[in-house]
Amino acid sequence: MTHTPLPITESPLSFASRLARWWRGGDAQPAKRVQFDRPLTPWVFLLPQLAVVVIFFYWPSVQAVTSSFYIEDPFGFGSTFVGLENYTEVLSNNEYRSTAGFTLFFGIVVTALSLGFGLLLAVKADKVIRGASAYKTVLISVYAIAPPVAALIGMMLFDMHIGPFTELAALFGYDLKVGVNYRDTVFALITIAVWKQIPYNFIFFLSGLQSVPVSVREAALIDARSGWRRFVDVTLPLLAPTAFFLLIINVTYALFDTFGIIDVIVKDKPANNPITLVYKVYLDGFKGNDIGSSSAQSVILMVLVTVLTVVQFRYLERRVHYG
């Protein structure tokens, strides 16, 4: 019962003593009230992870930032420092802007649709007692499918010769040309991306719904007659933490994890085809060999993701109170 009490009044510390405490690792609340106090042992455990992180995370990240300030000679004969030129060039480039526009649109639509469908199915499945586990199994197996595999199957469904979707559209007199017509390709990309992501949202929403205490459900049953009111007034607020968490995850998914889907559908032929910012980093870097520009784009994305994650962390802290 006696936990280390939090310091109630913190005496004002000088910067130096604060720094000294931080150096000792003593400024955060310790994770355990008793810890091993050995100077060297933790290094043994920490070193492998640190090595991997430094070599494969920090080194490339720093490299991305530095090369974003240089223009590299395409034949590999050195590079020239150009300051912010890569950035200004990227940001004023029309193609980049339209890619950014599409990425935003794609992110919003995919997030909204997959969250919406995930929630709808979870709410319905939560009510069903029999068959719920079979249902879960179906959805979770879709979750395990890799994005490029999903895209390959999707590509067949939208194939101009054999695709059932194309045939379906033809019944309504529409000539669906995925990979040729920009709008049709966007439609296919969104459908596949949403299809792949619904199960993930479903799993989280369902587990969120099932963790609503029975007593709360029963209280709501007594207090509100209409099912819709109960849902809006009781269930939805309790799901809010889950929903916010999923929102961030879905945005990240739409921005990054859809790489495989886009690569399969667009097949390295970006001309007149929709691509996202991440795909453009890849294209400019590997196909276009424009390392400076690709790096600048990487850094812009890094800033974007950092902002997203900071929002997420701040929220996760707050989430404790939902409790």
Next chain:
Amino acid sequence: MAQITLKGVGKTYAGGVQAVSDVNLDVIDREFVVLVGPSGCGKSTLLRMVAGLEEISQGEIAIGPRVVNRLEPAERDIAMVFQNYALYPHMSVRENMAYGLKNRKTPKSEIEARVAQAARMLELGPYLDRKPRALSGGQRQRVAMGRAIVRQPAAFLFDEPLSNLDAKLRVSMRGEIRKLQRRLGTTSLYVTHDQLEAMTLADRLVVLNGGQIEQVGSPLEVYHAPASTFVAAFIGAPAMNLLDAYIEGGRVKLEGHDMGLVALPDGPITLGIRAEDLSIGTQGLPVTLDYVEELGANRIVHCFAGGQRLALIQPPEAPLSEHMTLRARPQALHLFDTTRGARLVAPATRIPEPVA
């Protein structure tokens, strides 16, 4: 077997919070000492300092002849029983008990013998190969005890070992712990917030408040001569009535009524009277009845004396009325300093000897 000596022991946390200050205590060999107090009084911190799980900020702790301030918990020759038992969930009962001995390179045959003996003592024989999750709360508690016993340490440290059990089991385990400690004769330091548990177990009680010792003494000493209003209110149920009174011309006045003679200068005091020391009489302190709590064997009668609440214990057949007058023997009056809370005069009553 050993004695435990605490000299000027204190604990200051990083933020400057003083959890324990200047504790001096001698636990003699084979003695059962209970640290008791409300939550946050520093009793667990003190115990954990003895165990080596908290650093000692000030002072010195010795177990037997050795000062243990700088020793690891494993080197202090103590065993500890935790509130949540802290059994290793993936090990069987046998492995749980043997783990500490194994790490100390005790010979296999010796480990087996000791585990078998402890199991016999605690009636755990049939459960030796079970995992803790297959045991009831009481059985887990026994395993935790067994883990301590097999070590044959210099001292047992108990950190609220019974508070996770239901009321009935708690009472029976209490008795078992007491008997076991007598039988093994191992010096024990026991922490609890339950004053009844403290009273029934202890050779000596240490009442702690705000990180400091309020009183050390046998259960009956502490009960009959509480050293402060804090101890008076904490030990005993129902709590001792503590009333605002004053002294006038060598007499104690409560709500204007004369309660008896004392040799103290005039001024306000706090008057303490235990509920069982009050009786209903034909004359005395006038009170009005508030409500009655029935306990079966007796009842607790809550009254108002003027604006102050007080309680008395009455047999169930005693007649009650809206207005009554109460009396107390002069020896049953406890006088405390109103501002400091300290006891003012030595007890007049003879404290009964404990029955061995």
Next chain:
Amino acid sequence: MQKINPLDHLILILGALFLIAPVVLAVMSSTHSAIAIHTGGLFLLPGSDGYETYHKVLTAKGGFTGNVTGARMLMNSMIMGVGFAVGKIVLSMMAAYALVYFRFRLATLFFWIIFTTLLLPLEVRIMPSYQVMSKLHLLNTYTGLIVPLLASATGTFYFRQFFKSVPDELLEAARIDAAGPFKFFIDILVPLSRTMIAAIFIIMFVYGWNQYLWPILMTTDESFFTLMRGIKAILQVWVGSQIPDYNEAFALAVLAMIPPVLVVVIFQRMFIKGLTESDK
């Protein structure tokens, strides 16, 4: 109890159909011949050419890529999935142990060094990562395929959360029982984390198996191709062919999805628990 109306059932059934139909179509069509698919579209019922197609995809050199067999890609994917999961568990358990159970200099700094990696997915630093790999001569190696992916701290984060939830008293009891840091880790903490390890293994296996971008960058030597890389190769061959090998493409897709789907379905309970509880 709440009643369930027919509309709810309809929504559920439609949802399930929408999600599962493409998978069924892929599996069924993979058992028909390319020509049948080319003329008749996709199939909802099994055909008779399944054995032949899968046999060819698994054993025939060439196929879409030139000289790598499906079996080889299957093996590479397995190495990738298992290697990644095991590596992740070992590294992150050790690091989380150091961060949770030790008081030491710079602990806070290392906490941030490790957890900053959660900020940036691999995708935003592919180009420089590729350059680093090439400098280290790790292109076309299993090390190069697996180890860089271990740089993200997700596993460390999960284990840290888990370790923090382990009762403090267990360590205290162990210290009184004379267990040092290594003993406590091996004797108590690792066995205690079994369920957690299994859950993370499943999540990470699926993640590793499904990696696409990194294998594309890291492997030009076909003997290191994973199934995901194979899918990319199909598409590259496809361009310009008269009747694409739909059946073989489907077969490869089915091979690529069976292991992760099986693992996830079999260990469903554990998987969901690991997924939804470790985010907190």
